[in-house]
Structure formats: C-alpha cells, structure tokens
Amino acid sequence: MGPVGCAFLLSLLLGSFLSSFQKKTLQSVCGRPVHSGRVVGGKDAAAMRWPWQVSLKFSNFHICGGSLISDRWIVTAAHCLQPTWIPFLYTVWLGSIHINNLGEGVIHHVSRMVIHPTYNNASGDIALLRLFTRVTYSSSILPICLSNVKKKQLIVPGSCWVTGWGKLREGDADNPTTLQEAEVPIIEHQKCENIYNPLAPFLPQAQPVIEETMVCAGDLNKGKDTCQGDSGGPLACHIDGIWILIGLSSWGTGCGTSFPGVYTNVTYYQKWIMSVISRAEVLGANNLTYLTSYSLLYCFLWLYWDPPVPLGLTFYQDSRKCS
Template structure:
C-alpha cells in the first residue's frame, strides 16, 4: 500500500482542511465524509484527517480500545472493552489526532453513560454505546462515521473495506505503534469464515456455529493484513455510495495476520438497537444524571486511592485478543 491510495474526497478543496462544524449540522450531511478519503498488521501509518471518527477509549488515561464517533454525543465500541468496570466516569475518549505521542493535538471527552447490548455474552452481542458528557465540535479531524440506512432492504458491502487502530504491528511485538495504522482488508464470505474456524461443522451440523449472523469476517490471509492486540473495537469502515459507513467493530480472532481472519461485530445487525438507544437518550437524561451523581459520591474516594491495573490487551482473549 502506498500514498497513491490516499485521495482527497471528491467534494471539497484544500481550503476545507481547517473547516469547522457545529453540532447543529445535520448528521446526514456530515458523517462519513472526511477531508481525505483515499499498520494494523500489514498496514501503514494513517494520514491525518483520513479517519476522523476514530477514537481511543482510555481507562485511567491508558489506551484500552478503539471506537467510532457516530454523532456529536455518542461513541460505538465493543462491550468486551468495558469488562474491567462499567462505571462511566472511569473512562475517557480521545479524538481528533492520530499520534499517541502528541495527545495535545486531540481533545478528551468524559463518558457519562455506558449502554451494553442486552445479549452480550463472551463474543456474542459484543457492542456498546458510550454517551459523552459534552457535545463534540466537528472539524476536519473530528467527524462522525455514517451508520447504514435501516430502511434499505439490503446493504451491498464491497469486496474490501478498511480497518484502523493503534494495535500491534505483529503479534510477537512488545510495543505498540504511536501513530494510527490503517489497512485495506478483503471481506470474507460468512460460510467460508465458518469453515475456517469450525472445519468440523459441515460434518457435524449439530455443532453450534462459531461465526454467528451477528458477526462479519475480514482479513487478507495471503498478505497478512489483519487487526491485532490493541485494535479492539476499532472500525471496519466501507466506502459505499460515496460515503464511509461503519460496518463492523474489531471483536476477536485467532492469531494476527496468520491463517485466521479477524472477526468483527456486525454493526448493521444492531442498527435498530443503536438508533433506539440514541433516540431515547434525552428522555433518560434525568435518570442518568441521578445515577451518575450517586455513584460519583460513592466511588470518588476510591478513585483517589485506586491503583489501576495495567491493561493487558483484550478483556476477552482467545489466542489472539484485540483490545490493549
């Protein structure tokens, strides 16, 4: 992959690089349209403003997972990233920059509410929503990614999409890259992915499928392009009809860039749930604030004396985990 793959979006000009948006901008006119439109394992450094919806989810100021901005107040991430604690104010999200060594370039927002999908268990239902205390101000480096249109009967996913994250470049690496990595990965057909992870399934149909309908697989098994530890909950973004759409969240897998593709939470499957949670948010605000206030008083002193554990990667680990 080389720099020729990086193109400016079709609409816009160089003067737009420093553009800003208010949260009053219609989401449909803002999402999925970065200024740039064109290493995760086998990838390369991402260009600034190419993936403006990418966020770093932090626990006690340490990166634990990725996530995607989907509106001026909401982040989509993986449920397994939140297993250490479900107390919202322990978490922050960092967005607006691609360089972990230059945190001053980005902005930090605190999390006010965590919503875990009710079916979450192990690798099933691995999706969660984070509501931020304050609204995000859009700019060329901070923009939401689009969600699929639920009114469409079928979303045609392209043959390849893009993954991004600050995860390891190789499974055996001890260190993590400081700059956001990107890689283009082929989408792998559902049954083919099932056969790879569950080779006995065709002979023993009574065996529970490994790859559920709520999952999607992607990865270049020939060139070793894949996600790895530290990439958990990072977006699988597809360019469809001129905009970028969030198709998946990095969830789990076996190895990094080897014989098994990465498995992603199929975000389009949970589209109605996401829309429902966000649309009810304003009604639930008073209850949420009461909840936060009571827990803040209870845990404030604990926070001052808490010696946080060092994030070990994914909260869920299955030979290869994807959260750092």
C-alpha cells in the same frame, strides 16, 4: 491529580456541559472526511482520513478502539468494558492520529456504558458509550455513518478498511504511536465458517462458530489483519460516496495468520443502537447532576485509590480481543 486539578476538571466539564448544541445535522457530516486520499500489514494513516476513530482509555491507558457515531455517542466492543467499573473512569480520545500527542487531540469522559444484553464472549460483542459533553465537529473529528436501516439489504464492497493503534505483530511489547490503516477483503460468511470450523460441512446441525451477527475480513495472503489493541475499532466501507460503519473488531485466532479477523456486524445491531440513543434523548437524564457527582467521585478515586490494571491490558494475550 491534586485538589486544584480536580477543581479545574470539574469547572471545565461544567463549562462544556453548558455549551450550545451542534447546528450541523448528523446526516450532513457523517462519513465524509476532509482527507480522501498498523493494524498488522498496514501503514501509517494520514491525518483527517479517519476522523471518527477514537482511542478508548482507562486510567490514561489505551485499551481499545471505537467509532464516533454522533456528537454524543461512541460505539465499541463490549469486551473492552468492565460493567462493574465507574463509567467516568473511561475516557475517549479523538482528533489526532498520534496517540501520545495529547496536545493534538480532545478528551471526553464517559457518562454511561450500555452493553448489549445478549453479550456473551464473542456473541453480542457491541456496546455504546454516552459522553458527558458533546463533541465539537471539525476536520479531524467527524462521525461515521451507519447504514440506512430502511434499505432491505446493504451491498458491501469486496474490500473495506480497518484502523487502530493495535500491535503491529502478535507478541509485540509496544503499540504504534501513529494510527494504522489497512485495506482488507471481506470474506464470505460460509468460507469464514469453514476456516474456523473445518468440520462444519460434516456437522450441519452443530452451532456455527461464525454467527450471523459477525462479519469476517482479512488479507490471508498478505497478512493484513487487526491485532491486540484494535478491538472495538471500525471496519469501514466506502459505499455510495460515504463511509459506513460495517463492523467492530471483535476476535480472531492470531494476527495476520491464515485466520481472518472476526467483526461484530454493526448493521445487525443497528435497530438496537438507534433505540438506545432514542431512549436516552427522550428520557433527558439530568446530566448536570451526573456530571457533578461523577466528577467529585473521580477526583476522590484519583486522590485515594490506586486503580487495578485493567483486564484489557493483561487478559486474552493469545487473542486480539484485548490490548
């Protein structure tokens, strides 16, 4: 990207910043895709079926999935991010099921990364991304709902859906270009613990492998599961007529094996999500200042710096935790 491209980028972002806010409320649009009817063992998804699905990119490389939860916020897995890196170098791509066809989708730059303070490997594996500019809703771009925190207990159905551009099989060299979808059974918490920790019944005082902050899902018989590159993507459940974000693809042993996938329990962290978003709105940070400084810094880096390969492309090759 040369100086002319950088100038165009800055003017484009400034123009987007000055655009008007969305008129539709979040509650009236979330979890209601227009279309109603590979993740390992999955199939190609239909256009507009999962309009909240995003691809998290670093230096134009897909590293993880994520979900749009409002016109300004994305939720993904904490392990997808490097907190020491500049947020603006991350982008989210949304609006199309074809990951290589940028003409169909929309790109937004990240202005802020908020990683859960308890994150430690698999625990607390959740992060929020604030976008520089607001997303314009359409039939192919809509947020997914979060559960109603006022309810004492959310009744999760027996099976939910996972989506992503992760590998179709463990060890594959390439990722699919079309978004994959798969319906996977929800696995009871204690059963999942027994699978990952067979000694659990004999060691009741031991620290559990599957914590209360996690949800397990996967079709162990048909090999339907998430894999490398699906991390941070949604585990979505159809409840009371709307789609609700229940989990984020986090970790697991192998892909489509006898071990289920383990997901971050979004419901558990929902109060934290709402508090982060609320504080950001109340503070009313000067986005124009951030936009200008980060845009110029971004252009400088593109011109003079050869960025390293993100860890998400090379790390944990024996786990689904990164692409």
